[in-house]
Amino acid sequence: MYQAVSDAAIALFLEKGFEKVPVAEVAAAAEISKPTLFRYFPAKEDLVLHRFADHVDEAARVVTGRPAKRSPLDALQRHFLDGLERQDPVTGLCDNVHVLAFHRLLYGTPSLVARLYAYQERSEQALGEALGKALGGKSGDAASDDAEALAARLAAGQIIAVQRILAMENWRRIDAGESAEAVWPDAVVAANRAFGQLRSGLAAYA
Structure with a gap:
């Protein structure tokens, strides 16, 4: 239904x-x-945004289901790169005419863009909880647990923002007329650079 x-x-x-x-x-x-x-x-x-419903907890699922020896960030990077390779619409790297029409509808309607942020907030919350569990869960000390929960939420916010910005850049180029095949090499480089920046923090801007 x-x-x-x-x-x-x-x-x-x-x-x-x-x-x-x-x-x-x-x-x-x-x-x-x-x-x-x-x-x-x-x-x-x-x-319209029902199409994103299955993706709300996608990043959290990637972290929860990752191999034991793979870090959460490595798992998320690998998942995004795999999405680029198969031209997953969520990565923005898809030039299918129906996907293009849908994205133009979405990004061309301010109320839809505003509603999309609510979905992204739920993604951040789910990912933050998954990252918190990945670090070992609660210690029993309330102050320490609160600090770790905040750190996990901050990390989740940065990761979701990186994925959103990468997808928007891919979509911008495809909407301008480039093919997914032509954009793909640059999209991979940008994704690797972005996840590298997540690892190193904001030292370059300090």
């Missing part, structure tokens, strides 16, 4: 524009009532 309603909504939004399609029209296209639609999707923007 989620997928069917979301697909119907996105088709209408791509045809007419997000702001020009009322929720009632989406409900009619999906053959459900408006109250039923809102039981599945609390906000109109969620009809």
Whole structure:
């Protein structure tokens, strides 16, 4: 049901524009009532961002499911590079016409961009919790545990921001007319540099 309603909504939004399609029209296209639609999707923007729902805890899953001898950052870097290689739309490196149309809808609609940040905040929270567990969990000392939890949240925020900026740069170039194949070498270099900067911190700017 989620997928069917979301697909119907996105088709209408791509045809007419997000702001020009009322929720009632989406409900009619999906053959459900408006109250039923809102039981599945609390906000109109969620009809579009449903496609990101499976990715909200993706970074956390990567950290939790990594091999025992691989660090969280190494696992996340490897996962992002693998995404670039298979042209995962989440990395921004995808020139499929349908993905391009979806991204233009998303990034061209301010309310969707604003709603996307809420999804990214949930990603940061899930990743922060996973990073905290990766470092050994709670020590029993409240002050120490609070400090470590904050450190994990700060790290998660930086990692999610890096992934977002890398994806946006890839998307910017593809939207300007470059092919995914042409952008891929630079995208790999940029990703490796960005994760290297995460490892070294902000020493260059201190």
